[in-house]
Amino acid sequence: MNAHTRSLLTVIAEAALEKKLVTDLEQLGAPGWTISDARGRGGRGVRSAGWEAEGNIRLEIICNRELAERIASHLQAQYYADYAMVCYLSQVEVLRPEKF
Amino acid sequence: MGLDPVVLFFVFGVCAGLLKSELKLPPALYETLSIILLLAIGLHGGVELAAQASLQLLGQAAWVLALGIGLPVLAFAVLRLLRFDRVNAAAVAAHYGSVSAGTFAVVVAYMLAKGITFESYMPLFVAILEIPAILVGILLAKGIARDTHWGELGREIFLGKSIMLLIGGLIIGAVAGKEAIKPLEPFYTSMFKPVLALFLLEMGLIASGQLGALRQFGLRLLGFALLMPLLGALIGALLGRFIGLSLGGTAVLATLAASASYIAVPAAMRLALPQANPSLSLTASLGITFPFNILVGIPLYLALSERLIAWGL
Numbered sequence: 157m158n159a160h161t162r163s164l165l166t167v168i169a170e171a172a173l174e175k176k177l178v179t180d181l182e183q184l185g186a187p188g189w190t191i192s193d194a195r196g197r198g199g200r201g202v203r204s205a206g207w208e209a210e211g212n213i214r215l216e217i218i219c220n221r222e223l224a225e226r227i228a229s230h231l232q233a234q235y236y237a238d239y240a241m242v243c244y245l246s247q248v249e250v251l252r253p254e255k256f
Numbered sequence: 257m258g259l260d261p262v263v264l265f266f267v268f269g270v271c272a273g274l275l276k277s278e279l280k281l282p283p284a285l286y287e288t289l290s291i292i293l294l295l296a297i298g299l300h301g302g303v304e305l306a307a308q309a310s311l312q313l314l315g316q317a318a319w320v321l322a323l324g325i326g327l328p329v330l331a332f333a334v335l336r337l338l339r340f341d342r343v344n345a346a347a348v349a350a351h352y353g354s355v356s357a358g359t360f361a362v363v364v365a366y367m368l369a370k371g372i373t374f375e376s377y378m379p380l381f382v383a384i385l386e387i388p389a390i391l392v393g394i395l396l397a398k399g400i401a402r403d404t405h406w407g408e409l410g411r412e413i414f415l416g417k418s419i420m421l422l423i424g425g426l427i428i429g430a431v432a433g434k435e436a437i438k439p440l441e442p443f444y445t446s447m448f449k450p451v452l453a454l455f456l457l458e459m460g461l462i463a464s465g466q467l468g469a470l471r472q473f474g475l476r477l478l479g480f481a482l483l484m485p486l487l488g489a490l491i492g493a494l495l496g497r498f499i500g501l502s503l504g505g506t507a508v509l510a511t512l513a514a515s516a517s518y519i520a521v522p523a524a525m526r527l528a529l530p531q532a533n534p535s536l537s538l539t540a541s542l543g544i545t546f547p548f549n550i551l552v553g554i555p556l557y558l559a560l561s562e563r564l565i566a567w568g569l
Contacts, residue, residue, distance in 0.1 A: 172526040210538075211283070238530030 159249035162256045163224035164216060167231060168194060169241040171211040180234070181217065184227050187256055189217045198240065212240070218248060218256045259551075262365055265453040266550055269460015274467070281458045289455040290519070292443070293361050294418055296451070298425020300444040301379030303437050306430040308377060316499045320381045320509070323495055324388035327513060328353025330491075331484055332396050338476045343397050347525045347532035350393025351541045352484050354517035355385045357418055358459060359549050361452050363511040366554050367504050374504025378512075383422045385512055387413055390524045397529050409528055416520050459546065466543030469535050477536065481544035485514035489557045496561065497569045503561055510557040514549055516541035 169177065174191065181189055194214040217227065228243055235241050250256055259267070272279045331352040335345035360382050367374055390413050413419070429437060470478065492513025496506030518541045526534055 170526065172523055176527070239526075 157251070159251060160253035161247055162218050162250050162253070163221045164218050164246045164248040165224040165227055165243060166246070167215040167217075167241065167243040168196070168212055169215065169235070169243075170239050171213050173235065173239060173241070174213055177213075177215060177231075180230065181227070184223070184230060186217050186223065186227060187219055189215055191215050198242065218250060220256070260366060260369055262362065262449060262453045262456055263550055266456040266460040266463075266547070269457040269462075270464045270467075270547065271460075273461045273464025280461065281454070286455070286458045289451055289458065290358075291417075291421060292447070292451050293455055294357055294421035295425045296443040296448055297357065297361060297364070297379045297382070298422040299429040299437065299440065300425075301377055301422075302426035302429020303432070303434055304376030304429075305380060305426060306433055308375075312500075313377060313380075316501075317380065317384055319495060319499050320384050321388060323492065323513060324353060324385045325392055327488055327491070328389040328392040328396070330487065332393075334484060334487070335480060338480055340476070343529055343532045344536055346393045346397035347529050347534075348480070348537045348540060349396060350389045350525055351518070351521045351537045352488065352516045352545075353389025353392060354387075354521045355382055355512045356515040356517055356541070356546060356549075357382060357422070357519070358455065359511060359515035359546060359554075360508075361448075362456070362550050363508050363554050363557075365449060365452055366558075367508065370558075372504040372507070372558070373502065374508050375501055378505065378508050379422060379426060381509065381512060383419060383426070386419055386422075386517070386520055389517070390521055390528075393521075393525065394528050397532070409524065412524050412527060413520070416523070418520050456550075459542075463542050463547055466535075466539045469539045470543055473536060473539060477540050478544060481516075481540040482548060485516070485545050485549055485553055489514035489553065489560060493557065493560050493564055494569070497564050503558075503565055506561040506564065507554075507558040510561060511549065511554055514545075514553055514557060516545045518542045518546065 167177070171193070178189075178191075192214050194212040196212060217224065219227075224245055228245060231241065231243055328349040331349035332345050335348055336342070340348065360378075364378075394409070432440075489510040493506050493510035495513075496509040501509060518538060522534060522538060525532060525537065
């Protein structure tokens, strides 16, 4: 198997931010992303996703390290102060490097 | 008078939530129920609107719009007196200036059960009252600031789910007319109450979750969340009389003025005023004002309207 290393940026944030985040990703040139509904608990209390106003989303982007860091610092500057959000980077191995 | 069974569903939901029961409705069901309710309200209003449209209605709509602008300003003033900071006061005020379609559905069911008629174009007023408070809230928080993305915000507000469904229902109802809509009538006749009952069960579960946060905010918020609906209802009822609504119409308008939004406004405020604490608004509107209106408020506002008419206002 011929694997290549890329960065996986995972963002967990308020569902209210979804549209804004997608616009940001388009502008920053992310090659693609996956969004799923999520729930959990953190510094801003329980986010139970029992109804639309208090759900979370999990946003996953696989791309090169440089872009992943650029997106992460953009998110930090733009949203960390006022919104429930965490993001973290990890290394993943992909089979088709040209996709990411 | 015993409580309407749909209200008992709400009480049941609150109890189950407080007991930390496993009971939980799937989020998709809650969404479905609220979509059906909003469409039903819109359709019913639209059918009747087509039959009753008049110039007088235009004048009434303008007054209702003024109510939608005045209420958040009043709420803001009360909140500032209670020493809430400016941004949070503005965000909470926006919730209280806007309306709750869930509360509207309950007052409609209440009036039907009591056999009291009301102006059937009331759903139009729900749509009119939903929007201005959001704009007023943002203006109160930061003035006409450059960094507000009005275009994006406008889309969020005017194309939001509840407005779309209400207006869509109104238009379909008005275009179709009474005869053609017959096969769809169960939406707002036989289906309405069962859907409302399930919706209120879920609302009870949600409201019980908000009650826990109340301890954190204390008496000031509790006081506001109980005082503001009464103030709003009084103003709404007086306006209802002034613009010549019937007894039922006056009570419904009073209820609308008393109600606080928990769907459209929280989403808009989260994007427009991110510094505001969202759980402050939700605790007040969902945890206190919604249950208060459902359990105590609606009969009270009807009695108030009867009193005003008896006084010849």
